[in-house]
Amino acid sequence: MTFRLRDIDITFGDLPVLKQLSMDMDEHQLICILGPSGSGKTTLLNLISGSLEPDRGQIEGFEGKSISFLFQETRLLRWKTVEDNIDFVLKDRLSKTERVEIINRYIEMVGLKEFRRYYPDQLSGGMKQRVAIARAFAFPSDILLMDEPFKGLDLQLKNSLMQAFANVWLTDKRSVFFVTHDLDEALLLGEEIFVLTPSPGKVKGVITNAIPYKERNLNSDPLRSIKDRLYQLITAP
Amino acid sequence: MRNSTIRNSLLSAASILALLLVWKLMAVYWNQELIMPAPETTLVTMWQVIQADNFWQSVGYTLGRGLLGFVISCAIGVVAGFAAGFSPPVMWLLQPWVTVIRTIPVMSVIILAIIWFRTDIVPIFVTFLMIFPIIYSNVLSGIKNIDKQLLEMAHMYRVKPRRIMTELYFPAILPYLMAGAANAMGITWKVIIAAEILSQPRFAIGTNLMIAKIDLETARVFAWTAVAIAISFILEYGLNVLEKRLKKWG
Numbered sequence: 167m168t169f170r171l172r173d174i175d176i177t178f179g180d181l182p183v184l185k186q187l188s189m190d191m192d193e194h195q196l197i198c199i200l201g202p203s204g205s206g207k208t209t210l211l212n213l214i215s216g217s218l219e220p221d222r223g224q225i226e227g228f229e230g231k232s233i234s235f236l237f238q239e240t241r242l243l244r245w246k247t248v249e250d251n252i253d254f255v256l257k258d259r260l261s262k263t264e265r266v267e268i269i270n271r272y273i274e275m276v277g278l279k280e281f282r283r284y285y286p287d288q289l290s291g292g293m294k295q296r297v298a299i300a301r302a303f304a305f306p307s308d309i310l311l312m313d314e315p316f317k318g319l320d321l322q323l324k325n326s327l328m329q330a331f332a333n334v335w336l337t338d339k340r341s342v343f344f345v346t347h348d349l350d351e352a353l354l355l356g357e358e359i360f361v362l363t364p365s366p367g368k369v370k371g372v373i374t375n376a377i378p379y380k381e382r383n384l385n386s387d388p389l390r391s392i393k394d395r396l397y398q399l400i401t402a403p
Numbered sequence: 404m405r406n407s408t409i410r411n412s413l414l415s416a417a418s419i420l421a422l423l424l425v426w427k428l429m430a431v432y433w434n435q436e437l438i439m440p441a442p443e444t445t446l447v448t449m450w451q452v453i454q455a456d457n458f459w460q461s462v463g464y465t466l467g468r469g470l471l472g473f474v475i476s477c478a479i480g481v482v483a484g485f486a487a488g489f490s491p492p493v494m495w496l497l498q499p500w501v502t503v504i505r506t507i508p509v510m511s512v513i514i515l516a517i518i519w520f521r522t523d524i525v526p527i528f529v530t531f532l533m534i535f536p537i538i539y540s541n542v543l544s545g546i547k548n549i550d551k552q553l554l555e556m557a558h559m560y561r562v563k564p565r566r567i568m569t570e571l572y573f574p575a576i577l578p579y580l581m582a583g584a585a586n587a588m589g590i591t592w593k594v595i596i597a598a599e600i601l602s603q604p605r606f607a608i609g610t611n612l613m614i615a616k617i618d619l620e621t622a623r624v625f626a627w628t629a630v631a632i633a634i635s636f637i638l639e640y641g642l643n644v645l646e647k648r649l650k651k652w653g
Contacts, residue, residue, distance in 0.1 A: 245650065254570060305560060
């Protein structure tokens with residue numbers, strides 16, 4: 167096991183947010199953390215990114231790792247074009263020629279080649295989130311943290327974005343920690359699905375989803391059976 | 404789109420025409436050049452004013468004072484605004500000063516400045532006191548309203564602080580700064596000329612206005628006023644061009 171969280175406790179004021187949380191995870195996997203709101207999902211990501219320290223417990227495997235992010239909001243600079251938005255996070259690390267090559271590659275992968283010189287205000291919400299996906303992958307990171315990036319989108323857009331995301335990820339397997347409260351998102355993207363309890367959050371169980379991405383369809387029997395198991399786990403006392 | 408642009412231009416032209424018409428009617432009604440010179444008289448006088456020896460010198464000096472006062476105030480306003488935006492103690496230190504400066508009557512400032520400074524410097528000093536608070540508070544509110552999520556993103560991706568400053572803060576604050584600058588530019592000309600009228604520097608639009616008034620040459624007062632308005636228009640246009648340039652920079 168490469169990444170390890172052991173007996174993590176964290177409290178904000180009087181409110182215990184995570185309690186006795188332990189997780190073991192492999193590298194280059196798409197790890198999904200599924201939990202209701204208030205289960206400390208975002209706190210968990212902040213612990214992984216190092217922007218928060220736990221009150222108790224050990225966190226291993228994340229030291230010195232470079233991290234990129236995908237948020238619910240696209241967080242693009244309004245005054246920069248699509249390619250310059252990606253360049254903004256790369257400039258301090260890579261040479262000009264490397265950057266041009268990488269930016270082109272990921273813009274193409276998310277299907278925005280024709281829009282590379284557009285400003286965010288000229289793009290639809292879904293296109294902006296694609297730019298954010300391209301930025302997250304273009305950044306030379308070992309780990310990608312995703313905090314409900316598909317929340318609040320309509321079903322069709324959500325599916326096409328998840329598809330775009332999965333396509334990029336399959337060619338470039340970073341270690342992904344994907345936080346969501348949505349069962350279907352977890353089923354479509356997760357390889358290992360960690361289910362958290364409501365507040366304070368701890369791991370209720372783990373379900374492995376080994377179905378290849380191309381065969382993942384919410385109406386297919388194999389995915390349905392995993393969904394049933396997930397559902398039982400979530401509703402179990 | 405095009406039609407509405409043409410319509411808007413026509414409306415503006417009609418409005419200017421109406422203004423001239425009202426002016427002419429008032430001139431006819433009073434029938435006294437001393438009170439209300441006619442538009443055509445003003446135009447002729449303006450031609451004479453432009454041809455006079457001291458015209459370009461007066462305009463040049465007033466323009467120079469205005470721009471100098473404007474640039475100094477903007478520079479100090481931006482620096483102080485940034486300092487206050489990043490450091491609450493600095494903000495609380497500056498707050499009383501800014502409040503006092505903002506509420507002093509313009510005339511008190513001008514009179515005190517005449518007592519303290521050379522006549523040339525008075526308009527610059529007065530301009531500074533009038534527009535520094537505008538620039539300062541606009542920059543400050545720009546920094547306070549900056550998108551925290553963008554900042555968080557930049558920090559998480561470990562973008563260097565210098566680049567966060569030039570590529571995130573400056574472009575985000577630019578609209579606030581330009582709104583303040585446009586507002587300040589208009590005030591600058593009013594204040595500069597008021598200060599010149601009272602302090603009477605050797606070469607100045609304000610001095611010429613005052614002399615015209617003493618000579619009871621109302622047409623010349625109108626002519627110099629028209630010159631001041633024209634300069635103001637040109638500078639505001641310049642500011643617009645500058646803003647468009649700067650927007651590309653971010």
